[in-house]
Amino acid sequence: xxxxxxxxxxxxxxxxxxxxxxxxxxxxxxxxxxxxxxxxxxxxxxxxxxxxxxxxxxxxxxxxxxxxxxxxxxxxxxxxxxxxxxxxxxxxxxxxxxxxxxxxxxxxxxxxxxxxxxxxxxxxxxxxxxxxxxxxxxxxxxxxxxxxxxxxxxxxxxxxxxxxxxxxxxxxxxxxxxxxxxxxxxxxxxxxxxxxxxxxxxxxxxxxxxxxxxxxxxxxxxxxxxxxxxxxxxxxxxxxxxxxxxxxxxxxxxxxxxxxxxxxxxxxxxxxxxxxxxxxxxxxxxxxxxxxxxx
Amino acid sequence: xxxxxxxxxxxxxxxxxxxxxxxxxxxxxxxxxxxxxxxxxxxxxxxxxxxxxxxxxxxxxxxxxxxxxxxxxxxxxxxxxxxxxxxxxxxxxxxxxxxxxxxxxxxxxxxxxxxxxxxxxxxxxxxxxxxxxxxxxxxxxxxxxxxxxxxxxxxxxxxxxxxxxxxxxxxxxxxxxxxxxxxxxxxxxxxxxxxxxxxxxxxxxxxxxxxxxxxxxxxxxxxxxxxxxxxxxxxxxxxxxxxxxxxxxxxxxxxxxxxxxxxxxxxxxxxxxxxxxxxxxxxxxxxxxxxxxxxxxxxxxxxxxxxxxxxxxxxxxxxxxxxxxxxxxxxxxxxxxxxxxxx
Numbered sequence: 316x317x318x319x320x321x322x323x324x325x326x327x328x329x330x331x332x333x334x335x336x337x338x339x340x341x342x343x344x345x346x347x348x349x350x351x352x353x354x355x356x357x358x359x360x361x362x363x364x365x366x367x368x369x370x371x372x373x374x375x376x377x378x379x380x381x382x383x384x385x386x387x388x389x390x391x392x393x394x395x396x397x398x399x400x401x402x403x404x405x406x407x408x409x410x411x412x413x414x415x416x417x418x419x420x421x422x423x424x425x426x427x428x429x430x431x432x433x434x435x436x437x438x439x440x441x442x443x444x445x446x447x448x449x450x451x452x453x454x455x456x457x458x459x460x461x462x463x464x465x466x467x468x469x470x471x472x473x474x475x476x477x478x479x480x481x482x483x484x485x486x487x488x489x490x491x492x493x494x495x496x497x498x499x500x501x502x503x504x505x506x507x508x509x510x511x512x513x514x515x516x517x518x519x520x521x522x523x524x525x526x527x528x529x530x531x532x533x534x535x536x537x538x539x540x541x542x543x544x545x546x547x548x549x550x551x552x553x554x555x556x557x558x559x560x561x562x563x564x565x566x567x568x569x570x571x572x573x574x575x576x577x578x579x580x581x582x583x584x585x586x587x588x589x590x591x592x593x594x595x596x597x598x599x600x601x602x603x604x605x606x607x608x609x610x
Numbered sequence: 611x612x613x614x615x616x617x618x619x620x621x622x623x624x625x626x627x628x629x630x631x632x633x634x635x636x637x638x639x640x641x642x643x644x645x646x647x648x649x650x651x652x653x654x655x656x657x658x659x660x661x662x663x664x665x666x667x668x669x670x671x672x673x674x675x676x677x678x679x680x681x682x683x684x685x686x687x688x689x690x691x692x693x694x695x696x697x698x699x700x701x702x703x704x705x706x707x708x709x710x711x712x713x714x715x716x717x718x719x720x721x722x723x724x725x726x727x728x729x730x731x732x733x734x735x736x737x738x739x740x741x742x743x744x745x746x747x748x749x750x751x752x753x754x755x756x757x758x759x760x761x762x763x764x765x766x767x768x769x770x771x772x773x774x775x776x777x778x779x780x781x782x783x784x785x786x787x788x789x790x791x792x793x794x795x796x797x798x799x800x801x802x803x804x805x806x807x808x809x810x811x812x813x814x815x816x817x818x819x820x821x822x823x824x825x826x827x828x829x830x831x832x833x834x835x836x837x838x839x840x841x842x843x844x845x846x847x848x849x850x851x852x853x854x855x856x857x858x859x860x861x862x863x864x865x866x867x868x869x870x871x872x873x874x875x876x877x878x879x880x881x882x883x884x885x886x887x888x889x890x891x892x893x894x895x896x897x898x899x900x901x902x903x904x905x906x907x908x909x910x911x912x913x914x915x916x917x918x919x920x921x922x923x924x925x926x927x928x929x930x931x932x933x934x935x936x937x938x939x940x941x942x943x944x945x946x947x948x949x950x951x952x953x
Contacts, residue, residue, distance in 0.1 A: 397939060407931075417922055421639040422640075539749065598744060
């Protein structure tokens, strides 16, 4: 049982950090499909900088910086150039996936995996089975709670939600939606960068090209499934991670009878199930509001 | 006419902006941007046989892009082209494997039809979920791409595996010569004919039929279309399946044409590029022809770069992604003062 909790937490935490970035963007009124790109950028910068400097702190800082820069770019394109957020987000994702591929080839001359000498510090053997949990996993509940407080108990958070729900009303009380969205995206950039770094530096300390494999999109789905609520999105991400863990476990138990490719499909199927449930419970994109998403 | 010129100018401006961003990133990554771009242009348009390669990639891309035009015009963001394309390839390969001892021409036709059907079915379920319960199609179709990719791995390493294949890349048995619709060059009368036929049919559908006109309206103002008595759900589901069907056809074309077998993970950038073509062409079928030739060139350059120029092919992914980032911008240049003054 403890093994299960530890494994699920380790799988879910990168997604949870990225989902928190998604929650901030969603509240501010931006569908952030660039999360996948931010995540892979964080994962790549984290490992590469740790490998180059030998310091995890530098790796984490680099992950955050690059992810924030990309977030600022996304804000510029969506707010200032008035691009469609969905397509621009997918473009940013492409930029992250291609850019990390290019960076790895530029620095190491091949597409192979990059290994960092050290990872994010863990609790250590003193904590028994929980010793595998690292600093970012331990900090995760605090971050989620802090985000909840920020969104629901501060002036800034309430204004942010107003910007997403009714920009006109927000403007009438003196909030500038464009600026609030910038703050939300930059703060999200920090969280998404940390999520990406946790994915690569937290586990095997390896970065390989395309390693996020849709986890950023799953984090986005967790935001939808969790109704853009920090705690809801966290549980959604935990659910996706649980499904992934059960698939791996099934393979260990049943071996050949659980075909590998179908087991790997499970998290994606769970994601579809999640947003379908969410649409059934809370109403999805109504058929008559297609033009709303034009941003 | 002026409006159309403006659209073209806008598209070119944003593609140029995207190239500038890419150049900056290439420089930051330690590559020389001029070298990179000249290698890309060489690979795309100037090297020996570049134009044939260009056409080889442009044909399936154009076919998929017409499907994206249909779905996006109706207001549905079907970004699952990649998955529908893979399912089309699987459909064609299944038909070829199942119909042994049947005349080649029949197998060819059956494979193309099964490819279209598989692609359409892979677009059916996100469409159904979207229309019945409002489940966001962007996420479902994206997840569908990942699932289709894994399905392709399973098919090529399981049921349709070529036992004599090498361990590196799993693939199906080669398609018999008589069933192929082109040689490895990928340019043949059948492929060109199919591409032109799809282009003409979709152009007529979009511009000259009730479906196309209502769909275009539905994308902008679904409430009005409902009030006019059109069945929005039927329209939407039709758009999804047509869009999946064209992507499926493109997949079948790859398998029966230049690839000549079903390879695990073939053309990984196809879907994203097809969506881009439709967007750069501002969702116009005729515009997609020219844009597809441009992106076909880029696609062939992504094979040229690592082999001939020794540069990473990820550069092409970057160019595509940067174009996607900017292409839907609506703020500029319509806000340029000289334009505003004349309106």
